[in-house]
Amino acid sequence: KAGVTQTPRYLIKTRGQQVTLSCSPISGHRSVSWYQQTPGQGLQFLFEYFSETQRNKGNFPGRFSGRQFSNSRSEMNVSTLELGDSALYLCASSRGLHEQFFGPGTRLTVL
Amino acid sequence: TQLLEQSPQFLSIQEGENLTVYCNSSSVFSSLQWYRQEPGEGPVLLVTVVTGGEVKKLKRLTFQFGDARKDSSLHITAAQPGDTGLYLCAGAMEETSGSRLTFGEGTQLTVNP
Numbered sequence: 001k002a003g004v005t006q007t008p009r010y011l012i013k014t015r016g017q018q019v020t021l022s023c024s025p026i027s028g029h030r031s032v033s034w035y036q037q038t039p040g041q042g043l044q045f046l047f048e049y050f051s052e053t054q055r056n057k058g059n060f061p062g063r064f065s066g067r068q069f070s071n072s073r074s075e076m077n078v079s080t081l082e083l084g085d086s087a088l089y090l091c092a093s094s095r096g097l098h099e100q101f102f103g104p105g106t107r108l109t110v111l
Numbered sequence: 112t113q114l115l116e117q118s119p120q121f122l123s124i125q126e127g128e129n130l131t132v133y134c135n136s137s138s139v140f141s142s143l144q145w146y147r148q149e150p151g152e153g154p155v156l157l158v159t160v161v162t163g164g165e166v167k168k169l170k171r172l173t174f175q176f177g178d179a180r181k182d183s184s185l186h187i188t189a190a191q192p193g194d195t196g197l198y199l200c201a202g203a204m205e206e207t208s209g210s211r212l213t214f215g216e217g218t219q220l221t222v223n224p
Contacts, residue, residue, distance in 0.1 A: 004153070031210045043154075043199065043214035055209040090153050094210045099144065102153035 002027065004093050004103035012109045018079040021106045025072050025093030031055070032074040033100060034066060037088040046089075049074055078108075086110045114138055117200055117215030124190055125223050132185040132218045134200035141203050143176055143183045144212070148197040190222045 005024045013019050025032050033056075034046040045058040049068035066076040072093075078085055086109050092100035116135045124130055134143070142161040146154035158167050160176035160183065167174045171194075173186040183200055197219050201212040 033210050033212070035212075035214075042216050043201075045211050045213070048209050048211055050209060056211040058211075088151075092153075092210075092212075099142070099156065099159045100210055100212060101156060102146075104153045105151075107151070 004091055004101055006089075006091050006103040006106050008106060009104065010107045010109075012111065013081050014111050015081055015083060017081050018077060019081060019108060020075055020077045021089055021091075021108075023074045023076075023091030023093075023103060025074070025091075026101055029093035029095055029101075030072055031094045031100075032068055032072065033092045033094070034074070034076050035090045035092065036060075037090055037105070038086075043090070046076065081110045083110050114204075114213045115200060115202055115215040117218055119218060120216060121219050121221075123221040123223065126191055127189055128222075130187050130190060130220070132198055132200075132220075133182070134184065134202075134215050135182045136202065137181065138202075138204055139180050141180070143180075143200060143202045145174055145183070145185055146199040146201060148199060148217075154199055187220075190220075192222045192224050194222050195220060 007022045031050045033048040035043045037043045047066050048056040052068045063079045068074045088105045090105045092102045094100045118133050144159045145157045148154040158174045163178045163180045165176045171188045175184045197217045199217045200215040
């Protein structure tokens with residue numbers, strides 16, 4: 001069974017731009033969660049989608065948004081990028097329980 | 112305030128030594144997971160524990176969930192250089208629905224040959 005895939009793997013953007021990251025979950029998994037990982041803050045929960053509905057949301061500003069499609073694929077968008085948004089963005093999928101499986105991440109660098 | 116306190120933050124040992132990593136909280140977790148992460152990659156799930164007092168073994172790794180489901184430990188016996196990596200504990204808080212996980216800060220383990 002294929003694992004979680006994320007595209008792109010690397011991105012370089014400048015301040016003020018917006019970015020969209022994509023995640024394809026493991027087949028049969030309906031829950032997709034997004035996390036931000038930085039050296040100073042570790043892994044921080046962004047949001048979770050289940051059956052196209054946002055089920056949980058972390059403490060991030062409204063510039064961070066996401067959505068899920070009927071095939072469970074998910075995208076997250078960050079608008080008006082700031083230098084502090086530079087991070088590894090991780091997507092995780094699960095069947096809906098707590099056991100989550102992570103993708104390789106998207107490394108975002110904001111210049 | 113970190114909900115999951117993980118210690119130690121850094122650990123450098125020689126091949127063959129034993130080690131224990133701790134994960135503590137004042138909150139009750141319905142389940143707790145341990146992950147291992149390599150640089151530039153996503154965390155890889157090692158184990159999930161759900162029952163208070165549960166002990167699981169994965170080759171040289173032993174995982175324990177506290178009786179009150181507020182803490183956990185990872186013990187590695189006879190560490191090898193291949194065990195080098197970032198070890199993360201992550202818990203699903205009992206009052207939270209869905210798949211939201213709270214992560215510890217991680218333990219960076221280096222095993223020297």
